[in-house]
Amino acid sequence: MSQRLQLPARVWAFVVRDFQLAFSYRLEFFLRILSILFITTTLFFISQIFASGFDTPFEQWRNPFLAWITAVPFLNYFMTGFSSLAEAIRSEQRQGTLEGVLMTPINLPTLIVAASAWDFVLATFHSFLYLFFAWALFGVDFRGNFLLAMLFLVVTTLVLASIGIISASFAMVFKRGDPLALIVGTGSALFSGVFFPSQLLSTAGGSVFGLISYLLPTTHGIDGIRRVLIQGHGLSEVREPLVTLVVYLAVLLPFSLWVFARAVRRAKREGSLIQY
Amino acid sequence: MALTLESTDASRRESDAPAAASRGPAHDARPAISIQNVTKIYPVPLARAKRFFRMDASEVTALADVSFDVREGEIFGLIGRNGAGKTTLTKVIATLVQPTRGRVTVLGSDSVRDEERVRACVGLAGAEERSFYWRLTAEQNLMFFARLYGLSGRAARRRIGELFEQFELTELRRRRFGELSTGNKQRMAVARAMLNAPPVLLLDEPTRSLDPVAAARMRALISELVRGTPPATVLLTSHNLTEVEELCARVAIISGGRIRDVGTPAELRASHRQRESVRLSLRGPTREEAARVLGGVAPDVEVERAPDGEIEVRFTREVGDGRLDEALRALHAAGARVVSCETERGTLLDVLERYEGAADEGDGAAREGVEAAETRETGGRV
Numbered sequence: 001m002s003q004r005l006q007l008p009a010r011v012w013a014f015v016v017r018d019f020q021l022a023f024s025y026r027l028e029f030f031l032r033i034l035s036i037l038f039i040t041t042t043l044f045f046i047s048q049i050f051a052s053g054f055d056t057p058f059e060q061w062r063n064p065f066l067a068w069i070t071a072v073p074f075l076n077y078f079m080t081g082f083s084s085l086a087e088a089i090r091s092e093q094r095q096g097t098l099e100g101v102l103m104t105p106i107n108l109p110t111l112i113v114a115a116s117a118w119d120f121v122l123a124t125f126h127s128f129l130y131l132f133f134a135w136a137l138f139g140v141d142f143r144g145n146f147l148l149a150m151l152f153l154v155v156t157t158l159v160l161a162s163i164g165i166i167s168a169s170f171a172m173v174f175k176r177g178d179p180l181a182l183i184v185g186t187g188s189a190l191f192s193g194v195f196f197p198s199q200l201l202s203t204a205g206g207s208v209f210g211l212i213s214y215l216l217p218t219t220h221g222i223d224g225i226r227r228v229l230i231q232g233h234g235l236s237e238v239r240e241p242l243v244t245l246v247v248y249l250a251v252l253l254p255f256s257l258w259v260f261a262r263a264v265r266r267a268k269r270e271g272s273l274i275q276y
Numbered sequence: 277m278a279l280t281l282e283s284t285d286a287s288r289r290e291s292d293a294p295a296a297a298s299r300g301p302a303h304d305a306r307p308a309i310s311i312q313n314v315t316k317i318y319p320v321p322l323a324r325a326k327r328f329f330r331m332d333a334s335e336v337t338a339l340a341d342v343s344f345d346v347r348e349g350e351i352f353g354l355i356g357r358n359g360a361g362k363t364t365l366t367k368v369i370a371t372l373v374q375p376t377r378g379r380v381t382v383l384g385s386d387s388v389r390d391e392e393r394v395r396a397c398v399g400l401a402g403a404e405e406r407s408f409y410w411r412l413t414a415e416q417n418l419m420f421f422a423r424l425y426g427l428s429g430r431a432a433r434r435r436i437g438e439l440f441e442q443f444e445l446t447e448l449r450r451r452r453f454g455e456l457s458t459g460n461k462q463r464m465a466v467a468r469a470m471l472n473a474p475p476v477l478l479l480d481e482p483t484r485s486l487d488p489v490a491a492a493r494m495r496a497l498i499s500e501l502v503r504g505t506p507p508a509t510v511l512l513t514s515h516n517l518t519e520v521e522e523l524c525a526r527v528a529i530i531s532g533g534r535i536r537d538v539g540t541p542a543e544l545r546a547s548h549r550q551r552e553s554v555r556l557s558l559r560g561p562t563r564e565e566a567a568r569v570l571g572g573v574a575p576d577v578e579v580e581r582a583p584d585g586e587i588e589v590r591f592t593r594e595v596g597d598g599r600l601d602e603a604l605r606a607l608h609a610a611g612a613r614v615v616s617c618e619t620e621r622g623t624l625l626d627v628l629e630r631y632e633g634a635a636d637e638g639d640g641a642a643r644e645g646v647e648a649a650e651t652r653e654t655g656g657r658v
Contacts, residue, residue, distance in 0.1 A: 006426050013423030017409065017416070024411040096406025099372055100468070104424035105396040268374040270319055 018118030073127035084119035156221030169263035314378035349507035353524035399469030410454030
C-alpha cells in the first residue's frame with residue numbers, strides 16, 4: 001500500500017477497532033442515547049422556569065434553552081478533542097496493548113489522529129443527537145451561517161486537541177495526575193459560559209475569575225458559535241474570538257507535538273510504556 | 277581402542293555439524309541484528325526529590341555493555357534466568373525501550389534514529405497476554421494489527437487466513453481473544469509477529485504454555501522460517517534449554533544483564549563442561565568382578581545389575597583422558613564383553629547453572645536490581 005494511503009487506512013483501522021469494541025458493549029451504547037434525551041429534556045424544563053417575564057442584558061441568553069443546547073454539545077465536542085488522546089493512551093496502557101501498537105510502523109502524528117478518531121465519530125453522533133432532540137422535541141430552530149459555526153467548531157476542537165496532546169504526554173510519563181485535566185477538563189464547564197453568561201464571572205466573582213474565563217479557549221469557541229447560531233453574526237463580527245483561537249492553535253499545536261514526542265522518548269528510556 | 281574413542285567424539289561433532297547447518301547460515305553471513313556495547317540503565321523518576329527525602333533512588337542497570345551479532349537466516353538463542361535482562365534486550369531491539377548507551381542496528385537501520393524502519397522489519401511475539409484486545413475476536417485483533425502494518429484489506433484477510441491455517445486457529449477465528457486458552461493466546465502472539473512476514477523475528481518464549489504436540493509444531497515452524505526464501509532471522513529467548521539446543525545455531529548466555537558467553541550449543545557445552553559420564557553395558561563378569569576390575573581405573577564407578585542380566589557400569593571422566601581406554605582394556609583382560617558404550621556431556625543447563633552460580637556469588641545484588649527493573653517494565657506499577 002502506498003504511503004499516501006496508509007494514513008487513512010490506519011485511521012480507519014482504529015475506527016473499526018473502536019467501533020467493534022464499543023459494539024461489544026451494546027447496552028452502554030443505547031443507555032448513552034437515552035441519557036442525552038434525558039439531559040436535553042431536563043434543560044428544556046429548567047428553561048421553562050424563565051419562560052415568562054425573563055429579561056436579561058445578555059443577548060445570547062434571552063432563550064436559556066437555546067444557549068444551553070448550543071453550548072452543551074459543542075463543549076462535548078471540544079472536550080473530546082481535549083481528552084480523547086490521553087484517554088486512548090491510558091486505555092491502551094491499562095489493556096497492555098500500547099506496546100503492540102507501537103511495535104507496528106506507525107508514526108506519532110498518525111497515532112495521535114487515529115487513536116482519537118472514533119471518539120470524534122462518537123462525539124459527532126452525540127452532539128447531533130442533542131441538536132436533533134432539541135429540534136424534533138422542543139422546536140429549537142437555529143439561524144445563522146452554519147459553515148462559520150463549523151469553522152469555530154473545528155478551530156476550537158484543534159486548540160483543545162493540542163492541549164489534549166500535552167495532557168496525553170502527562171499520561172505517558174506520569175500515568176495519572178494530569179493538572180490540565182483539572183484546569184481545562186473540569187474548569188471549562190464552570191468558566192466558559194456553558195450554563196450561565198461568562199461575563200457574570202468577572203462582575204460577581206472578580207477579575208481573576210474573569211481572566212481565567214478569558215484564557216480558556218472554550219470560552220471563545222462557545223461565544224463564537226453562539227454569536228453565529230443565536231445572534232446570526234457574520235465573519236466580520238466574530239473576528240475577535242476567531243483570531244484568538246487561531247493564535248492559540250498556532251502556538252499550541254507545534255508545541256504539543258514536540259512535548260508528546262519527548263514524552264514517548266522518555267517512556268521508552270524509562271521502559272514504562274505499558275505501565276499505568 | 278583409543279582410536280575407537282576418538283572416532284566416537286569425532287562422530288558426535290560431525291553429527292552436530294549438519295544439525296547446526298540446518299539451523300543457521302554460513303559464518304560469513306552478514307549480521308541481521310547487531311548489538312554494540314548496549315547498556316540500559318533504568319532511570320528513577322523524580323530521583324532528586326527521592327534523594328532529598330532520603331528514599332531509595334538507586335538506578336537499575338538492566339543491561340551492561342552487551343555486544344553480539346545475529347546473522348541473517350540464523351536462529352539465535354538467548355538464555356538466562358528470570359530477571360537476567362532477556363526481555364529488556366528484546367525490547368531494545370524492538371525499539372520499545374531505548375538503550376542508555378550503545379547501538380542496535382537491524383538490517384542496517386539504527387533502532388533509535390530509524391525506529392519506524394526497524395519496526396517495519398521486526399516482528400515481536402512477547403510473553404505478555406494482555407497485548408491483545410480481549411473483547412475482540414481473534415480475527416478482528418489480527419485484522420487491526422495487519423492494517424497498522426500497512427496490509428490492504430484483501431492482503432490482510434489472505435495473510436490472516438494463512439496464519440490461522442498454519443497455527444491451527446481457523447476454527448477459533450470468531451472466538452473472542454479473552455475466551456482463548458493460554459496456549460492459543462501464545463499462538464496468536466506469534467501469528468501477529470508474522471503478519472507482515474518480517475525478515476527478523478523476536479520470539480520471547482514462543483512455546484510457553486503450549487502442549488507438547490503444539491510446542492513441537494511451533495518448533496518445526498520456526499525451523500521452516502529460516503529455510504524459507506528469503507530466510508528469516510530469529511532471536512529466540514527461552515527457558516526451555518532442550519528447545520534452544522534443538523533449534524538454535526548459536527546461543528548467548530545472559531546473566532545479571534551481561535552476556536557471559538556466545539557460541540554454538542556444542543561449543544558452550546564443550547568449553548564449560550570438560551567432564552562427561554560414561555555408561556557401559558557388559559556381559560560376562562559378575563557385579564563384584566566388574567566393580568573390582570574398574571575400581572582401580574575410576575574411583576567413582578557405580579555398578580548395577582540390569583533386569584536383563586547385563587551389568588551396567590557408570591563413571592565419569594575428563595573429556596579426552598585415557599580412563600575409558602583403560603577401563604575397556606581392563607574389562608577385556610577380565611573376559612568381559614562390552615555390549616554398548618554411551619557417553620553424555622553436560623547440557624546447556626550445566627553451562628547456565630555454572631554462570632548463574634558465579635553470578636549469585638559475584639553480583640547477586642545486581643540481579644535483584646534487574647528483576648526489579650523487569651517487574652517495573654511489565655507493569656509493576658499497577
